[in-house]
Amino acid sequence: MTEEKHVLSILVDNKPGVLSRIAGLFSGRGYNIESLCVAETMEEGVSRITLVTQANLPLVEQIKKQLNKLINVIKVFDMTEAQYVQRELALIKVTAKPENRAEILRIVDIFRCKVVDVGMDHYTIEVTGDEGKLTAIRGLLKPMGIKEIARTGMIALFRDAK
């Protein structure tokens, strides 16, 4: 059976140790975590964990059931089952030699990113978008020399309220 990417949006009690329960579930049962994002929601005491995993269909069913079994998990959504918007943020520190600076700024412009820090020999660029966009800009900046990169992992919401 083919493995597919699944974006799970997990509402949890915002209590100590909850992230550890989820991470422990994945490591203990040999499931895979591609990325993971956690933050509070509008509702007090509830956090949203957006977790990207790679699994075939029966396995992702099992993962969802195992997550639901955890006492602190309120609800699990598989975003992949419906239309959703996804975003990821990256900070990219790229070498900015005088001869490259104009080109970097052009790329920043085209991708609608921002230069958030300028050093003697680098720019730090803030980029948001889906995974494709992040991969694309990374490819374009690579020849100039990427010094460091930090990414948040994906967050996502359904297009329609669920």
Add this chain to the structure above:
Amino acid sequence: MKLSGAQILMKALKDEGVDTIFGYPGGAVIDIYDELVKTDIRHVLVRHEQGAVHAADGYARAAGKVGVCLVTSGPGATNTVTGIASAYMDSIPMVVITGQVPRGLIGNDAFQEVDIVGITRPCTKHNYLVESTESLARIIKEAFYIARSGRPGPVLVDIPKDVVNMRIHYKEPAKINMRSYNPTINPNKRQLQKVVSLVEKARRPVIFAGGGIILSKASEELTRFARHAQIPVTTSLMGLGAFPGSDPLWLGMIGMHGTYRANMSTSECDLLIAIGVRFDDRVTGKTDAFAAQAEIVHIDIDPTSIRKNIPVTVPVVGDCRAALTTLNEMLGEADLNGIADKRQKWFARIEEWKALSRLAYQQGEVIKPQYVVEKLYELTKGDAIITTEVGQNQMWAAQFYHFNQPNHFITSGGLGVMGFGLPAAIGAQIAQPDRLVVDIAGDGSIQMNIQEMATAVQCCLPVKVVILNNGYLGMVRQWQELFYDKRYACTCMDHAPDFVKLAEAYGAVGLRATTPDEVEAVLKRGLSNYKDRPVIMDFVVDKEESVYPMVPAGAPITEMLLV
């Protein structure tokens, strides 16, 4: 009213109906113990914290209540881990209270500090670190609720010493409201309707029942269902006693050491109704070949059990008893006239398998372990509560002691903990003081928690320990014999204590049989006397007897080594 954390804890335990605690004191729980002795809760002082947890496990199963343990921080807490993991695998309701260093010291590597909540996260149903005295009453209430509801399991509550000491104005905890925990009890009726039509259609049906039947107290409903619909029944190890072992529809246990007819009929059935089971690998063998011709119905309260190992035609999430009650109602309306006739061919086929291979052994000059278990069955009329250790002793107990009632077979099924049987027998005896409780043990595993003999003597408990003494770690030796060219690497325990003298040293009674004709006399003497202290009966049995039938690990369950 101002109460200390310890007083609040006692109040919360009383509110939950706790009458017995298995425990071991230590620095972090002195204050709790100081309050405990002022209550009428019985405290059973074990000799090792692992013993406390297994005893609470045995107590929970024999009493049908939540087992409770109380231990100190650090090593006290870590010693409970094996017992908690075993209870988790077997879905036994239990609350384990551990002491913790004061809040201000947590994370400082304080004396006897360990992150027991972190350690037990993957082997508890849930666990708590109590961060304030104000939350203590609510947490204890939630812990018991979680432990006993849904698919039961162990819950650990870690209480720092200063939380116990602090005095606060006590408020009754509010009604439990956990929106993230709502187990499904009542199954979907449309799914059950599908089960009914499958039952009516099936020519070769089999019921495969497990521990879920016992936990949900559904034995009567299961028996009614099987008899009404004329479906033969097999069970997992954990399900023994869920269906009467003397019933004509009984197939015997399924799996690696199951009966030939149970395994064959499961493989050839056209409908498998699995209830309260989780399709453990010791049951299924090679999963692709398991019940390959059958439509499979799976009824279980835990959705993760369904389609975890085995694909299923009709999944039913819900409590086993609720499901069977509804099924019986539905079947009551259905026309089942002539269903027994329709199954004649199937029953005849099963009889053929039964004739081909029965559970048997050859009695010779030396005592056969199976003979001891069979005699024990005869003398107790199948009425004793049997606990076991793990290995050959456990399998012979399962094969040769025939269980007619639930909660009479108490074994560490999922985790397979050696050293389980004696403390579990202590717990069972405390829950059922008037019943005969027998631990069927091996000479290896009895030594793993033998210290609990002192507990049994101190509490004047008449538990009987039957040691099938073959001088080997028998089950591993059997695998070495069959699959490792008889290279008995480190399985020969040629130095063991004299169990008779050991029993006497503890203040118990020690008896021994070395020849077959002594077996009955020793059993009779041991079982019918000594009402105020434990008895160890040491049976020197055939050293290289093996458990048959056997399915090699990973093979289809039809590929059985018969003798």
